[in-house]
Amino acid sequence: MLRPFYFLLLLTLGITQLSACAQSATDKPAGAPVAVRPGQPLPWLDSLLTASPILRLHQVGMSLAYADSARPFYGYQETKYFTPASNMKLFSLYAGLHILADSLPSLRYFSRNDTLFFQGTGDPTLLHGDVPSRRAYSFLLNRPERTLAYCDIATVAPFGPGWTWDDYGYYFQPERAAFPIFGNTVRFYATPPAPVRAGTRPAVAPQSRIRVLPRYFAPLVGPAPAELRTPGLDTDTHIIRALHENRFYVLPTVKKWVDETPFVTSRGLMLRLLGDTLRRATSNAVWRPRPAQGDSIRTLYGLRVDSLYRRMLRVSDNFLAEQLLLMCSTKIGRRDSLSTGRVIRYARKNLLGTLPDPVLWVDGSGLSRLNLITPRTLTGLLLKLHQELPERRLLSLLAAGGGQGTLRKRYHDAAGPWVWGKTGTLSNNLNMCGYLRTKSGRLVAFTFMNNNHVAESGTMRNEVERVLAQVRARL
Incomplete structure (x- = not known):
């Protein structure tokens, strides 16, 4: 049995220790970075999302997870479905990473007598203005056969399901094709125009x-x-x-x-453009290889895949994303067609089964409003990407705040980028997902979705940046 003196001493020490802990918690400044456990409430973040006069007028969803963790630790309407817009390009990236090799398939071909028969695989880089590859061009230019014969392959429609028809003339909606x-x-x-000399009046306005x-x-x-x-x-x-x-x-x-x-696009126009560029006659033929007679079908490979992924994600290039899925389709299932749907079905069945919710996925770019996804599922994909790719490579593929791509004019910090992301914008929809580095040094995977907003785009972007800056400072 403890003597009264020792009992009082232990009791005094215990009370002192509890007081010190309480004082330490009280002295911690408001908003100081803290580690958050899954399911732990974040009332300050709830307030940011619900009290904002801008955000409370439309549908908002958010999901956060530490990039090295297995599941999200915060969610706001994270189980509801949203129109993701170009956030869908991350699913196209994931399909490409698992289906394609380290280089893009540029074309398939076989040679018979004096004719080279070739067929498109969807590779978009032939004489492309931003991600040009001369591999297919040089290959066709220098072939010894007298005749180049292009062979059609069944391909998806030029426009995807749910695309806006009157965007046909804008740079962001080129037609899909087998051989772009x-x-x-x-x-x-x-x-x-040249300056007009003083004292003269041209007959026609310059x-x-x-x-x-x-x-x-x-x-x-x-x-x-x-x-x-x-x-x-x-x-x-x-x-x-x-x-x-x-x-x-x-x-x-x-x-x-x-x-x-x-x-x-049309077959005839493509042949004319290709013939004019190569300065070689290019005809049309039927793809009928005869293996028994020695026709060996080969694939020519071109640009490294990261060159396409980087351009596709940083500037949100719709055309590259659509063609990426067509190239993926050459690697799975039937070889007599290029099919976006075939790749989507394959990915949903074989690659995305561990995500929290089913993905309603219809195109490669996110141009379609028929795509639907939950915030927690998009964050789940970000976690899978972080687990499967070296972090340095993964972040290099994305737009960087204050650096390059769609985020180059925002999220500035003299110390360097702290957010790497993928934007997703359609009229009245402004979404963003990716990774941000907190003040405490941890990397957070985030999804922040805003659907059916009525604010100006600039106002919305300012509000998204304000909320993410608070997440950065307080986690």
Whole structure:
């Protein structure tokens, strides 16, 4: 039995220790970084999302997880479905990482007598203006066969399900194809007119001089008639294309600008563009290899995959994302078609089974509003990517705050990037997901979705940045 003196001494020491712990907790400054356990409430973050006069007018969802953990630790409406927009490109990336090798399949071919028969695989890099590869070009240019014969392959429709039809003329919606060339777009380069000498009055108002690439389309370019110069046009619109044909109309301007407009694809046009570029006759043929007679089908590989992934994710290139799934389809199932749906079905069955919720996935780019996903599922994909890729490689593929890509003008810090992400924007929808480095040094995978907002895009981006900056400071 303890003597009274020792009992009182132990009791006094215990009370002192408890008081010290309580004082330490009280002295901790508000908002200081803390480690959060799964399921632990974060009332300050709840308040940021629910009390904001901007966020409370629309649908908001958020999911957070430490990148080295197995599951999210915070969620707000994380089980509800949202339109993800270009966040879907992360699913296309994941499919590519698991299906493609380290280089893109550029074309399939076999040789018979004096003819090279070749077929498209969906590779978008042939003479592309931003991710150009000369591998297929040099291969076709230097083949010893007298005849180059392009062979059709069944391919998905030029536009995906749920795409907005009247976006056909904008740079972000080129047509999908088995054998793209020049990125399936025409590029226009405008330079200001020469200065008018003092005291002279030209008979015609000076206009910017226009250079067109590929030059094949130059005769199809002309000034916009008065009926196309509607007041509602965006000030950044310089080119208007006819709906169903390759006729391009230039709006009057005296500024320097660069614009890009999709062209209407067809087999005949592709053959003409390819023949003009190679300066070799290119004909059309039927793909009928005869293995018994020695026809050996081979695949030509081109650009390293990370070059495409990096461009696709950093600037949110829709065309590259769509063509990526077509290339993936050459590796699974049937070889007689290029099918986006086949890749999506394969990925959902074989690659995404551990995600929390089913993914409603219809295209590679996220252009379609038929895509639907929950915030916690997108965060789950971010966790899988972090587990399967070296962190340095993974972050290098994404836009970096204050650095490059769609985040280059935001999330600045003199010490360097603290957020790496993928934006997802459609009219009235502004989403963002990725990874952020907290003040305490931990990497957090985050998904922040905003659907059906009525605020201006700039206002929404400011609010998203304000909330994520608080997450960075307080975790």
